[in-house]
Amino acid sequence: MTELYRLRSVTKRYGSNVAVAIDALTIDSGRLYTLTGANGAGKSTLLGILAFLTPPTTGEIFYAGERIDWKSDIVRNRRRKVTLLHQSPYLFVGTVFRNVAYGLKARGIAGDAALRAVDRALETVALGGFRDRDARELSGGEAQRVAMARALALAPEVLLLDEPLANIDRETAGLLEAVIASLPSRGTTVVMTTHDPDPPARWNGGSIVLSGGKVVSPRVPLSA
Amino acid sequence: MDFLISSFTEALRLIGSFSPDVVDAVRTSLSVAAGATVFAALFGIPVGLAVGLTNSRLKGFAVTALNTLMAAPTVVVGLLVYGFLSRQGPLGALGLLFTPTAIVIGGTLLASPIVANYTLASVRGADPRILPTALTLGAGPVRAAATLVGEIRFGVFAAVIAGFGRVVAEVGVAMMLGGNIRGYTRTMTTAIALETSKGEFSFGMALGIVLMTVALVVNLFLGLLQRR
Numbered sequence: 001m002t003e004l005y006r007l008r009s010v011t012k013r014y015g016s017n018v019a020v021a022i023d024a025l026t027i028d029s030g031r032l033y034t035l036t037g038a039n040g041a042g043k044s045t046l047l048g049i050l051a052f053l054t055p056p057t058t059g060e061i062f063y064a065g066e067r068i069d070w071k072s073d074i075v076r077n078r079r080r081k082v083t084l085l086h087q088s089p090y091l092f093v094g095t096v097f098r099n100v101a102y103g104l105k106a107r108g109i110a111g112d113a114a115l116r117a118v119d120r121a122l123e124t125v126a127l128g129g130f131r132d133r134d135a136r137e138l139s140g141g142e143a144q145r146v147a148m149a150r151a152l153a154l155a156p157e158v159l160l161l162d163e164p165l166a167n168i169d170r171e172t173a174g175l176l177e178a179v180i181a182s183l184p185s186r187g188t189t190v191v192m193t194t195h196d197p198d199p200p201a202r203w204n205g206g207s208i209v210l211s212g213g214k215v216v217s218p219r220v221p222l223s224a
Numbered sequence: 225m226d227f228l229i230s231s232f233t234e235a236l237r238l239i240g241s242f243s244p245d246v247v248d249a250v251r252t253s254l255s256v257a258a259g260a261t262v263f264a265a266l267f268g269i270p271v272g273l274a275v276g277l278t279n280s281r282l283k284g285f286a287v288t289a290l291n292t293l294m295a296a297p298t299v300v301v302g303l304l305v306y307g308f309l310s311r312q313g314p315l316g317a318l319g320l321l322f323t324p325t326a327i328v329i330g331g332t333l334l335a336s337p338i339v340a341n342y343t344l345a346s347v348r349g350a351d352p353r354i355l356p357t358a359l360t361l362g363a364g365p366v367r368a369a370a371t372l373v374g375e376i377r378f379g380v381f382a383a384v385i386a387g388f389g390r391v392v393a394e395v396g397v398a399m400m401l402g403g404n405i406r407g408y409t410r411t412m413t414t415a416i417a418l419e420t421s422k423g424e425f426s427f428g429m430a431l432g433i434v435l436m437t438v439a440l441v442v443n444l445f446l447g448l449l450q451r452r
Contacts, residue, residue, distance in 0.1 A: 053356050076364060084360040090353035093375060102371075103361035150361065 003065070004029040004158065004189055005050060010059030012045050012213075019045040020056070020213045029157070032183070032190040032205030042213040043193045047160045050191060051084035080107065083156040087163040087193075089147030091135040096122070096146050099135050103154045121153035122146075126175055141172035148176060159183060161192035227425075234426035235433055245406070245415070246430055253411040254438075256324050256402075257392035260331025264387045268336040269380060272343025273369055277355070290344065293337035298330075298396030305330045306400050322403035327411070330397035335387030342386050346379025347372070382449045389442045393435065 005027040012020040020042040027033060027050075035043050048054030049061065055070040062068070063078050083103070091099050100118040104110070109117065122128055125145040130138075138146060144164070151159055164180065165173045183190050184205070191208070209217035238246055275286045307313050309321040309329070320326045354375050358368040373380055395413035402409030404418055412431045420428040 048356075051360055053359055079359065080362040082360070084356070086353060086357070088353070090351055090357045092354075092357075092371065102358075102363075106362040106364070106367055154362065 002029045003027075004063065006062040007049075008060045008062075010049065010056045010061060012042075012049060012054065013057045018213055020049065020210075022046070022059075022213075022215050025208065025215055027189065027191065027208075028206075029189050030184050030187055032181070033192070033208055034196065034205060035191055035193045035208045035210065036195070037210035041210040043210055044162055045213075046210065047084055047162055047191065047193065050158070051082050051160050052079040053084065081157040082160065083151040083154055083158070084160040085147055085151050085162065085164060087166060089144065089150075091138070091143055091146060094135060095131065096127070096133045096135050096138070097131045099146055100131075100150045100153050103150065107154070117153045118149075121149035124152055124179060125149045141168045144168050144172060145176065148179065152179070155186075156188060158189045158191070161190065163193050163195070165194065231426045231429050235430035238427060238430040239433060243427075243430070245427070246434070248407045249410050249412045249415040249431055250434055252324065252409065253392055253398075253413070253435075256327040256331060256398070256411065257388055259324075259328040260335055260391045261384060261388040263328065263332040264335035264339045264391075265384045267332070268339025268383065268387065269343050269373070271336070272340040272383065273347060273373065275340070276344045276347025277369070277372075287344070290337050290341050294341050296334070296337070298334060298394045299400065301330055301333050302397040302400030305333065305397070309401065321401065322405060322409060324402065324409055326401035327398050327409060330401045331391035331394070334394060334397060335391050338390050339383045339387040342383030343380055346376040346383065349379070350376045378449045382446050385442055385446050385449070389439065389446070392438055392442075 003026055005025070007022050007025040010020065010022045010025075011018060035046065037043050045054060049056055052063075052068065052075050060067060063081075066074070066078075068075060068078060092102060097118055100121055101110075101114045104114045104117055118131060119128065122130055125148050127142065127145050127149060130142070130146070135143070135146060148164070159180075161180065164176055168176070180190060180192065190205075207217065208215060271290075275283060275290065278286075305326065306321070308315045309318070309326055310316055311321075320329070350372060354372050355368055358371045363371060393413065395411075395417060398404075398409070398411045398414045399417065402411065402414065404410050404414040410418075412435045416428040416431045416435070419425075419431075
């Protein structure tokens with residue numbers, strides 16, 4: 001296992017409210033971590049920091065051994081390695097293809113290569129044939145799967161998932177759970193928030209428990 | 225009452241017969257308003273986006289400045305531009321005063337704050353997930369901003385149309401900077417003011433009907449966009 005993230009004395013404040021205050025946290029590559037905690041524990045804020053979207057107020061973050069300078073292009077480059085999937089994902093106006101190909105286009109991938117990547121990602125979430133559908137006319141479960149396909153198409157080093165299995169039907173949840181569980185074996189590190197009371201047993205991964213913005217239980221992976 | 229009815233009838237005849245003076249004024253009005261709107265869009269949309277997306281402490285000041293500029297009287301804008309373009313002014317050598325270009329410059333200054341403010345309102349009302357989604361998918365700041373504009377495009381169109389409406393209906397800038405020269409800088413609004421003062425009420429009414437029709441079309445379009 002290789003150390004991917006290291007957080008040192010990281011805090012994030014919104015006014016006088018301290019959303020996150022983490023003394024130390026290490027996340028290894030190629031593992032699946034569940035991130036749990038009560039509402040307001042700082043889970044979404046931490047995901048935003050790990051996605052390089054939310055700069056911390058204080059502290060240091062190292063990614064693959066490199067200290068992140070939030071004012072340089074390093075952040076943008078690192079951001080391209082990490083994809084955050086929100087609990088209620090936003091789909092852009094237009095077709096499913098436009099949505100799934102968005103990140104590819106941002107990386108200069110177009111034409112047949114983009115087409116193949118989009119089709120592959122859609123098939124992974126059992127939405128083959130949905131390419132030309134209007135993204136705004138999809139059901140909630142279909143939209144969630146398109147958002148997942150959009151993230152998978154980029155083959156990110158890290159996939160951050162904010163309650164990916166909430167508010168969707170059991171069939172979709174089962175499908176996404178299987179897709180998520182398969183990601184570490186493909187080299188993708190996954191950090192996902194969940195309300196599951198005992199996730200590690202099933203996910204066979206690590207666990208980060210937050211309370212009041214602090215890490216109270218960073219359990220190591222059950223199997224290494 | 226007979227006066228109004230006969231004037232209205234004569235006004236319709238002038239419109240129907242495509243009176244050259246009416247056609248010239250309509251053409252000048254629409255062309256300078258279109259030109260000013262294009263420049264106002266080029267300036268106002270980025271400003272509205274920048275103010276809407278920044279978290280700077282100057283944001284409040286910028287919003288207040290835009291609101292103030294939006295309410296600026298047309299004659300004050302005309303006066304300011306006149307000062308720059310008049311023979312003694314810093315840009316006097318360009319010889320732009322009393323040309324359609326001068327009206328476009330004044331119109332741009334009038335419409336830009338409106339376009340910026342409407343764009344700002346659209347950014348504020350936009351789904352907060354748009355930018356983080358674009359960024360986490362690897363978009364840079366420019367692509368992310370372009371994506372945001374695409375997602376709020378109806379609001380941005382509305383901003384541009386509102387800017388056009390402001391310019392096409394104003395009289396102060398067109399009068400002060402255009403000089404109301406027949407067949408050259410005479411717009412619908414300046415022609416109405418002049419012809420009515422000369423007693424040519426029917427002519428003024430004809431242009432008034434056209435102007436109201438333009439305003440109606442613009443507002444119908446605006447209403448349509450705001451419902452999207």
